[in-house]
Amino acid sequence: MTIQTPRPAIRTTCPYCGVGCGILATPDGAGGLAVAGDPAHPANGGRLCVKGSALGETLGLKGRLLAPRIGGQEAGWDQALDLVARRFSDTVAEHGPGAVAMYVSGQLLTEDYYAANKLMKGFIGSANIDTNSRLCMASSVAGHCRAFGSDTVPGLYEDLEAADCVVLVGSNLAWCHPVLYQRLAAARETRGTKVVVIDPRRTATCDIADLHLPLAAGSDAALFNLLLAEIHRRGLVTENPENLAEALAAARATQPAATGLPRGAIRQFLDLWCGSTRVVTVYSQGINQSDSGTDKVNAILNCHLATGRIGRPGMGPFSVTGQPNAMGGREVGGLANALACHLDIQNPAHRDAVRGFWNAPRMASAPGLKAVDMFRAVEDGRIKALWIICTNPAATMPEADRVARAIAGCDFVVVSDIMARTDTARLAHVLLPATGWGEKNGTVTNSERRISRQRRSLAPAGQARDDWRIIADVAGRMGWGKAFAWTGPAQVFAEHAALSGVAGALGGDFDISVHAGITAAEYDALEPFLWPRSATRRGGRFFGDGRFHTPSGRARMVAVTPRPPQPLGKAHPFRLNTGRVRDHWHTMTRTGLSPRLSRHLAEPFLELHPQDAARLGLAPAALARVTSPHGRAILRVLVTDRAAPGHPFAPIHWTGETAPSSRIDALVGGLVDPVSGQPASKSAPVAIRPFAAAWYGYAVSARTIRPACDYWARATLPGGHQAELAGRTEPQDWTAAARAMLGVGGDPLIFRDPRKGILRMAFVEDGRLSAALFVAREPAALSRSHVAAALGRECRGDILAGRPGADQPDEGATVCACLGVGADAIRRAVAAQGLTTVEAIGKALGAGTSCGSCRPELKSLLGTARARAADPC
Incomplete structure (x- = not known):
């Protein structure tokens, strides 16, 4: 042993x-x-x-890219890197630096980001490097710079616990930032913190709201203008920022009707905000992802600047970022219009300082192309060589189909990724295998400016290499080896820290120069810390002393004239809101590998208000065809009053690998904020109609399911996969089609009812269920949790019933993914044990006692149970 x-x-x-x-x-x-x-x-x-x-x-090797590939064939690292360096060098020589570009990611580590930015801006000499962070927080960056003179997050997480009132604007904190939600919920419970949620949609975060304001879509700036006017009326203006008079004039001109809210609800909000000295306003994608996102940010900042409620305990505006290192990318100048260490690419003194520090041969002298414009330049041939790192723009950019066509038509495309098959990887000439989480070694910065280490805990998969090293190896082959001669991430971090000292000497906010001489051993032991961290400054909040990074030292207010979203036309009468679900992340290349994370919501869906569903003739669980001027999608209908009439909601996570007919960003247009360049991803004009399916299906298999039908959505199970299916035409031979789709052989057990259009098959190998297919004319009515759990187990013919026997109670759809507790099990316990609180459910079943993200749904189940008890008919 x-x-x-x-x-x-x-x-x-x-x-x-x-x-x-x-x-x-x-x-x-x-x-x-x-x-x-x-x-x-x-x-x-x-x-x-x-x-x-x-x-x-x-974790594991499933789906991983394990070696470089050229033209789809495995190649050696030297061959691949030589080709990348040669093609980029030749393109620059023939067409100039503007003909090449990089599109990178907020999931890169800071050291990776720094290397990419240095190569593009300082050595290739082009600022055509942008990031998928452009899609999530560029408007916040622009708003900060306009107001503060710098992209500075003023507050800390602990302010959520010190505030008397926390306002959440366009932020579903419960699902998108669950740990912050837990901290806020605890503060509300222990301190009585008041919580306001401002969102057209009733989200899970509303579970802890003292006030939910379902304002008209896009009217956030109008609401905060009304607040600014009220602040002035009550004599609460205590500061004298620049442009105060102009901002107040614009605010007083705003009409309450623009918000779509009752005057009483507006009054409650104004009373709460104005009556709470310690107030924090948290905002996220609902503000940023707009064609007027920067103005919305500044409308929020205006209120804090006028009252001085910023940079002190429990006070301030707070932008919470969506990606693990969106902040680190901002710090190294990862955006096309930025320079390293929060310096300004349009400031000659800043450019000269960075050029001198890097000893750069060709410094970019102007902002590069932002994400949407970058891919337009790929489309029309201005960009001829493109390197995409750690992101999947063919699925996630607005007008995703157009972007995919642009990438496919580009002369030379390099993709660095951990996965061998993504919507974007399929279009690459060269694929480079990168290390993933657990294999990487570097730093990230969170939303409160705290820099933490990601440490390697697993060996790299196959031939995977760190992104900073791949970039440095290409730079060396392009002739700049000395400037990129790092031997480890500690050296990259030390260089970044040293450059931040140069920025600090120029008056910049970002300065971590105390770490400029960090050794490898010190880097390995580095504890999480807040920046700035220099000889004279150490962490803490910004702007509480009234000093800002503007030429005058005063904050700048912005006169905001609210702009509603683009008007809808008859052809596309709905405004589609998009966002995330609780248990998945981005395009699911990581979370999609976990069966547990697919139990809660395993399929793309469209939230429709009951009025809209009735008008369109769409029943719950039916399929809808959603179209826009840019693309189309098929989505499962979820009828709920969480969505406002005329404003359906759909999640963003599904791709060509998991649900090719449900790629949401194919519907979203390329309309952007004129200041930040951030796309308006939450207001796409769409049309909706029923999808006329001839059949619906549900399948499970121990092998990878490869459907060939109009609609399918695949998810991972503990012993294989499941898929929801639908098609407009039936196969001529269902058994042959099932074998091909499910990857099995042999003859199945079959139940068929031609009159009702029901067909059920079970494939058995060595006495165990290896695959099953359930087909019907309507959405398949069966216990999916029961069928999924039967996969790989001893099989009897009763599996074709699709439901457990009387001695096997069904768990139902998963509510608590941490502990695997289903909705039916919760309902039974509530009825049998008389449970009346979320805490009681937790004691009985464990649900809601781990991460707590399911607590809003537990509360909803209790509410439904009470309603049924009050009205059993």
Whole structure:
């Protein structure tokens, strides 16, 4: 008997949202990790959401890109890097620096980001490097710069716990930043913190709201203008920022009717905000992803600047970022209109300082192309060589189909990724295998400016290399080896820190120069810290002293004239809102590998208000065809009053790998904010009509399911996969079609009812269920959790019933993904045990006692149970 020696836990950081939770990752000796929250990390204090707690389930080699590929064929690293360097060098020589571009990601580590920015802006000499962070927080950057003279987040997470009132604007904190939601919920419980949620949609975050304002879509700036006018009327203006009079004039001209809210609800909000000295306004994508996002940001900032409620405990505006290192990317100048260390690319003194520090041969002298414009330049041939790193724009950019065609037509495309097959990877001439979470070594910065280490806890998969190293190797082959001669990420970080000292000397906010001489050992031991961190400055809040980074030292207010979203036409009468679900992340290349994370919502969907569903003739669980001027999608209908009439909602996560007919960004247009360049991703004009399916189906298989039908959505199960299916025409031979789709052989057990259009098949291998297919004329009515759980188990013919027997109670759809507790199990416990609170459910079943993200749904189930008890008919 071999006794395994316990391995020490490695302190690292979660790779999901911008909260930046600390993680304890313990290698199991077999290529996996046990994951727990780090109690010592200031961001989460040991808490994790369900995505973070499931990280260990997303590791492994499944789907990984393990070696470089050229033209789809495996190649050696030297061959691939030589080709990339030669094609980029030749393109620059023939067409100039503007003919090449990089599109990078907020999931890169800071060291990777720094290397890419240095290569493009300082050595190739082009600022055509932009990031998918352009899609999520560019409007916040622009608003900060207009108001503060710098892209500075003034507050800290602890302000959520010190505030008397927290206003959440366009932020579904419960699902998108669950650990911050937990901290806020605890503050509300213990301190009585008042919570206001401003969102056209009733989200899970409304569970803790003292006031929910379902304002008219796009009218956020109007509401905050009304607040600014009220602040002045009540004599609460205590500061004298620049442009105060102009901002007040614009605010007083705003009419309450623009918000679509009752005057009484507006009055409640004004009373809460004005009556709470310690107020924090948290905002996210609902503000940023707009064609007037920057103005909305400044409308919020105006209110805090006028009252001085900024930079002090429990006070301030707070932008929460969507990606783990969106902030780190901002710090290194990852945006096309920025320079390293928050310096200004349009400022000659800043450019000269960075050029001198890098000893750069060709410094970019002007902003480059922002994301939407970048891919337009790829489309029309101005950009001839494109390097995409750690992101999937063929699925996630607005007008995604158009972007995919542009990439496919580009002369030379390089993709660095961890996965071998993505919508974008399929279009590359060269694929370069990168390390993933658990294999990477570097730093990230969270939404409160806290820099933390991501530490390597697993060996790189196959031939995968760190992104900074890949970039440095290409730079060396282009003739700049000396400037990129790092031997480890500690050296990259030390250089970044040293450059920040140059920025600090120029008056910049970002300065971590105390780490300029950091050694490899010190880097390995680096504790999470807040910037700035220099000889004279150490962490804390910004602007509480009334000093800003503008030439005058005063804050700048902006006169905001609210602009409603673009008008809808008869052809596209609905305004589509988009966003995230609780248990998945971006395009699911990581979360999609975890069966647990697919239990809650395993299929793309369209939330429709009951009035809209009735008018369109769409029943719950039917399929809808959604079209826009840019693309089309097929989505499962979820009828709910969470969505406002005329404003359906759909999640963004599904791609060509998981649901090719449900790619949401194919519907979203390329309309952008004129200041930030951020796309308006939450107001796409669409048309909706029923999808005329001849049949619907549900399948499970121990092998990869490969459907060939009009609609399918695939998800991972513990023993294989499941898929929802639908088609306009039936196969001539269902058995042959099932074998091909499910990857099985042999003859199935079959139940058929031609009159009702029902067909059910079960494939059995060695007495165990290897695959099953359920087909009907209507959406398949069966217990999916029961069928999925039967996969790989001893099979009897009763599996064709599609439901458990009387002695096997059904769990139902998963509500608590942490502990695998289903809705039916919760309903039974509520009825049998007389449970009346979420806490009682937790004691009985465990649901809601882990990450807590399911607590709003538990509360909803209790509300439904009470309603049924009050009106049993």
